[in-house]
Amino acid sequence: MMREALIDLGAISGNVENLRAAVGGMTSMVVVKANGYGHGATQSARAAVAGGADWLGVVDIDEALELRAAGIQTPVLAWLHDPDQDFAEAIAARIDLGVSYLEQLDRVAAASGTGQIHLKVDTGLGRNGAAPGDWAALFDAAAAHERAGRIVVRGIFSHLAGVSDTDQVASFEQALAEAAATGLTPELVHLAASGAALDVPNSRFDMVRFGVAAYGLSPYSGGSHPAVSLTPAMQLSGAVVSAKRVKAGTGVSYGHEHVVPRDTTLALIPLGYGDGIPRHGSGAGPISIKGKRYTVAGRVAMDQVVVDVGDDDVAVGDRAIFFGDPATGVPSADDWAEACGTINYEIVTRIGNRVVRRYTS
Numbered sequence: 001m002m003r004e005a006l007i008d009l010g011a012i013s014g015n016v017e018n019l020r021a022a023v024g025g026m027t028s029m030v031v032v033k034a035n036g037y038g039h040g041a042t043q044s045a046r047a048a049v050a051g052g053a054d055w056l057g058v059v060d061i062d063e064a065l066e067l068r069a070a071g072i073q074t075p076v077l078a079w080l081h082d083p084d085q086d087f088a089e090a091i092a093a094r095i096d097l098g099v100s101y102l103e104q105l106d107r108v109a110a111a112s113g114t115g116q117i118h119l120k121v122d123t124g125l126g127r128n129g130a131a132p133g134d135w136a137a138l139f140d141a142a143a144a145h146e147r148a149g150r151i152v153v154r155g156i157f158s159h160l161a162g163v164s165d166t167d168q169v170a171s172f173e174q175a176l177a178e179a180a181a182t183g184l185t186p187e188l189v190h191l192a193a194s195g196a197a198l199d200v201p202n203s204r205f206d207m208v209r210f211g212v213a214a215y216g217l218s219p220y221s222g223g224s225h226p227a228v229s230l231t232p233a234m235q236l237s238g239a240v241v242s243a244k245r246v247k248a249g250t251g252v253s254y255g256h257e258h259v260v261p262r263d264t265t266l267a268l269i270p271l272g273y274g275d276g277i278p279r280h281g282s283g284a285g286p287i288s289i290k291g292k293r294y295t296v297a298g299r300v301a302m303d304q305v306v307v308d309v310g311d312d313d314v315a316v317g318d319r320a321i322f323f324g325d326p327a328t329g330v331p332s333a334d335d336w337a338e339a340c341g342t343i344n345y346e347i348v349t350r351i352g353n354r355v356v357r358r359y360t361s
């Protein structure tokens with residue numbers, strides 16, 4: 001396989017099991033947005049459910065419909081919608097809908113069927129969700145629609161700007177109090193994503209939402225690791241497609257940022273920024289071949305990178321591993337994130353369509 005992301009579905013199931021145990025077995029959503037953080041949405045969803053996920057989370061309705069089309073019947077929540085969204089299809093497919101503002105609420109209420117909604121409040125992230133000044137009007141309108149049988153308010157939720165944001169927990173509690181005052185009695189109040197779910201017990205409420213941790217990656221930037229056993233589920237590799245001897249002084253890749261200091265072997269791997277390898281990994285990203293770690297030589301191109309392997313015995317057909325489970329001695333997604341000045345989330349999520357996903361259980 002020229003370019004391969006090997007996905008360990010057993011790792012995803014095991015991670016979800018361990019994460020759920022870490023929060024006392026409480027109701028847990030696993031987020032499979034953006035193609036399951038690059039791991040494959042439907043496959044990741046099934047593995048998560050096998051590990052005990054009670055809910056699935058996605059960003060948009062198309063992602064939720066993809067799960068339904070694959071026969072996945074687990075409750076699913078979608079929370080970011082097209083301004084012109086027709087909600088009828090989602091309601092018919094029993095997709096719960098995050099609702100952030102009045103006009104959106106009215107559209108869901110007007111759609112055929114009875115929409116199950118989760119009201120989204122902005123408690124300080126400054127993204128989606130109703131601003132504090134708009135909570136009362138949104139809650140009043142939702143309560144009225146619910147009394148009229150047009151919707152069911154199943155949840156209220158928000159999302160944190162940082163793991164230990166106690167101000168946001170307090171703001172969220174204020175929103176819950178205002179909602180209760182309008183007569184709303186949502187069964188699922190939820191706030192915490194991976195980081196807060198593990199670290200901030202008073203952010204857990206009725207359900208936690210695990211994203212990156214379900215795929216075996218740390219939710220903390222800077223590479224520190226949660227106190228729960230997680231196995232990275234994705235191993236990204238490419239075949240060495242060319243290996244040749246060159247003379248000292250040979251320049252490598254665009255701009256000749258790497259010039260080989262001695263006669264050497266250059267190995268070519270067919271993954272580049274077109275496959276999601278950050279160009280910031282030029283001269284920096286780690287790659288392991290036959291158990292030895294090298295660094296990308298020169299610039300990452302659209303379709304390929306070069307590794308200067310010296311006199312090591314590297315030949316066409318050998319596998320070059322970009323990242324995987326560091327317990328197996330290969331670089332991690334965190335190593336790549338650090339080399340590229342980004343976060344592990346971005347490293348796995350960007351992996352493109354030319355990379356073949358192969359699944360093991």
Ligand SMILES: *Cc1c(COP(=O)(O)O)cnc(C)c1O
Pocket residue numbers: 031033158159192193194195209210211212213219
């Ligand atoms: C992506 C997302 C999550 C999951 O976040 P992680 O940090 O990956 O656990 C949870 N909730 C919402 C609203 C999200 O957008």
